[in-house]
Amino acid sequence: MKFLHISDVHLGCTRYNLPESPRDFFDAWIDVLQRYGVEERVDFVIMCGDFFHKRNVPPETMNYAVAGLQLMKDAGIPVVAIEGNHDQKHNDSEYSWLRSLANWNLLHLLEPTNADGKIGYEKWNDGCGGFIDIGRARIFGSHWYGASANWAIPMLTSAIKENRREGAFHLLMLHTDVEGHQTHPIPALSLSALKELKSVTDYVALGHTHMHYEIDNWAFNPGSIEVTNIAEYREKRGVFLVEVAEDNSISAKHIDDYRYRPFQRIPFNVDGFADAKELTEAVLQTVSREAHASEAEKPQPIIEIILKGQLGFPNSVLEMAEIRERAKVTTGALHIRIKNNSVPVDYAVAADIEEDASREKLERRVVEDLIVRDNRYKTNITDISEAVIGAKRLALSDEEPEKIAEFIAQRSATNVRSI
Numbered sequence: 220m221k222f223l224h225i226s227d228v229h230l231g232c233t234r235y236n237l238p239e240s241p242r243d244f245f246d247a248w249i250d251v252l253q254r255y256g257v258e259e260r261v262d263f264v265i266m267c268g269d270f271f272h273k274r275n276v277p278p279e280t281m282n283y284a285v286a287g288l289q290l291m292k293d294a295g296i297p298v299v300a301i302e303g304n305h306d307q308k309h310n311d312s313e314y315s316w317l318r319s320l321a322n323w324n325l326l327h328l329l330e331p332t333n334a335d336g337k338i339g340y341e342k343w344n345d346g347c348g349g350f351i352d353i354g355r356a357r358i359f360g361s362h363w364y365g366a367s368a369n370w371a372i373p374m375l376t377s378a379i380k381e382n383r384r385e386g387a388f389h390l391l392m393l394h395t396d397v398e399g400h401q402t403h404p405i406p407a408l409s410l411s412a413l414k415e416l417k418s419v420t421d422y423v424a425l426g427h428t429h430m431h432y433e434i435d436n437w438a439f440n441p442g443s444i445e446v447t448n449i450a451e452y453r454e455k456r457g458v459f460l461v462e463v464a465e466d467n468s469i470s471a472k473h474i475d476d477y478r479y480r481p482f483q484r485i486p487f488n489v490d491g492f493a494d495a496k497e498l499t500e501a502v503l504q505t506v507s508r509e510a511h512a513s514e515a516e517k518p519q520p521i522i523e524i525i526l527k528g529q530l531g532f533p534n535s536v537l538e539m540a541e542i543r544e545r546a547k548v549t550t551g552a553l554h555i556r557i558k559n560n561s562v563p564v565d566y567a568v569a570a571d572i573e574e575d576a577s578r579e580k581l582e583r584r585v586v587e588d589l590i591v592r593d594n595r596y597k598t599n600i601t602d603i604s605e606a607v608i609g610a611k612r613l614a615l616s617d618e619e620p621e622k623i624a625e626f627i628a629q630r631s632a633t634n635v636r637s638i
Contacts, residue, residue: 220355220388223256224459224471226267226426227443229305231280233272234447235521237554243480243518244272245283247444250478252287255460257294263353264296266326267426268303268363268394272447274617276316284316288325297353298326301360303394303426304616327351329360329392331378338374340382350382355463357387359420361394365618366626368395368408372415379419388467390422397425400432400440406609406626413438421467430454431473439471445479449523449556452482480518480553485509489561490528495536502526506546513551522546523556530561583608606630 228248234240256264271280291298300317302308308315321328324346331349332339340349340359350359359379364371375391383389396407416423417437425440429451432440442456457475464470487505492498502524513519524542543555560581586604606627613623 220463221259221261222356222461222463223251223259223261223264224267224424224439224441224461225251225264225444226394226424226441227269227303227429227447228266229269229272229443229445229447230283231272231277232445232447235554235556237521239480239553241277241279241283244445245287246518247477247479248283249287249290251444251458252290254477255458255474256291256296259460261296261460263356263358264291264298265358265390265392265424266298266300267392267424268301269305269426269443270300270303271306271316274306274308274315281316284320285323285325288320292325299351299353299358299360299392300326300328301392301394301426302328302330302363304363304365304618307363322346329358331360331362331375333362338371338378340378342382349378352384352387355386355388357382357384357389359389359391361392363394365613365622366406366629367622369406369412372408372412376415376419379416383419388422388463389420390424391416391420392424392426394426396428397432397434397438397440400430400434401428406629410434421463422461422469429456431456431475433471433473436469436471441473444477446482449482449484449521452484478518481511481520482523483511483520484523484525486525486527488528489526489530491531493531495532495538499538499542502542503545503549507549510546510550510552512549519551519553521554521556522550522552523558525558526561528561534559534561602630 228244230244230248231241232244252264270284288298302315302317306315306317308318317328320326327343329343329349329351330347332341342348343351350357361375379389379391397413398407398409401407413423413434423438425438428440429443429447431442439459441458442454443451444456444458446452455475457473460472460474462470485506487502489498492501506524510522511520524546537559539557542557546552546555583604586607587600590600590603609630610623610627613626
C-alpha cells in the first residue's frame with residue numbers, strides 16, 4: 220500500500236500582494252499531485268489541514284482546487300482531508316468550502332462528532348463521517364483543536380480504540396503544533412500527550428507547522444509545500460510518499476523535488492554609512508555577490524534585503540526604489556523586498572540582536588524590550604511576552620474570539636501564580 224501525505228497547501232495565498240502568488244501555490248500542489256500521486260500510483264492522498272489560506276475563497280482559488288481534485292478523481296485516487304485553522308467552518312454555520320468539495324464528491328472530509336464534550340467517530344457514509352476505509356487503511360480525522368489539543372488527545376485515543384479494525388493500518392490526521400517542533404509561540408501539543416496515540420495508531424499524519432519533522436518513525440509532519448512568508452524560507456518543507464508493508468511497517472520518504480518559488484533573505488548592516496549613495500552601492504555589491512540568480516525554466520526568486528543597524532542619516536534619504544530596480548536587473552528576481560529594520564541610535568530597540576534573526580525572534584525581543592520598561596512586569600518577562608505574541612498569532616490565524624479569550628485567561632492565571 221502506498222499513500223501521499225500533504226499538508227498546508229494554502230491555496231489562495233497572496234504573498235506580498237503579488238499577482239503571481241496564488242498561481243505559485245497551485246503550481247506546487249498540482250506538480251506534487253501529478254508526480255507523486257498519479258505517476259507513483261498511490262492508493263490515496265491525505266491533506267492534513269489548511270488546504271485553503273482563508274475561509275473566504277476567491278473564485279480563482281476554487282477553480283484551482285477543483286482542477287487538482289478532479290485530476291485525482293480522474294486517476295481514481297481518493298483524497299482525504301481535515302480542516303485546519305485557516306479553512307475551518309465558522310461555529311455558527313454548517314457550511315464551508317471543504318464541505319462543499321466533499322458534497323461534490325471531490326474529496327472525503329473527515330469530521331469526528333462532538334456530543335456533550337465527548338469526541339466520537341462515525342464511519343464515512345453518504346458524504347460525511349469521521350473515519351473511512353481505503354483498502355487496508357482505516358483513516359481517522361480530527362478537528363482543529365488549537366490550544367485545547369492536550370485536552371482532546373485522550374478522547375481521540377479512546378474513540379479510535381473503540382473503532383479499530385482487526386489487521387488494518389490505522390492512520391490519524393491531526394492539525395497541530397507539537398512541543399519542541401513548533402514555530403508559533405502558542406501552546407503546543409505535548410510529546411507525552413501525542414504519544415498516547417501510539418497505542419491505537421500506526422501512523423499520525425501531522426500538519427500546521429510549516430517545517431518538516433518526524434517523531435519515532437510514527438508521527439510525520441511534511442511542512443507546507445510553499446513558503447507563505449519569507450521568514451520560513453530556511454525551513455525544510457515538502458511531502459511524504461509512504462509505503463506500508465504487509466506487517467504495517469512504514470517507509471516514509473520526504474520529498475522536496477517539485478516546482479516551487481525560491482526565496483532568499485540577504486541582511487545588510489548599515490552601521491558606518493553616512494551617505495545614501497555610498498550605502499546604495501554597498502547594498503548592491505552585496506546582492507550581486509550573495510544573491511541566487513534566476514535560473515532558466517524555474518520560477519524567478521523573491522529576494523528580501525534586510526537593512527539592520529544604526530543609520531547615520533534620515534530614513535527618508537534611503538534610495539529604496541533604486542536599490543529595488545537595480546537588484547531586480549542583477550538577479551532576475553520576480554520581486555525585491557526591502558525591509559528596513561535600521562533605527563536611529565536614540566530609538567534602538569533590539570538593535571543588538573543578530574542580523575539574520577528570524578521574524579519570531581525579533582518580534583519576541585521587541586516585545587520583551589517594551590515589557591522590561593514597566594517595573595510591574597520585569598520579573599515575569601518571558602510569560603507575559605508569550606501571552607502577547609500568542610494572542611497575536613491566534614488572531615492572525617482567524618481563531619475564534621472565544622478561544623483567544625480562553626488562551627489569554629489561561630496565560631493570565633499562570634502569570635498571577637508566578638508573580
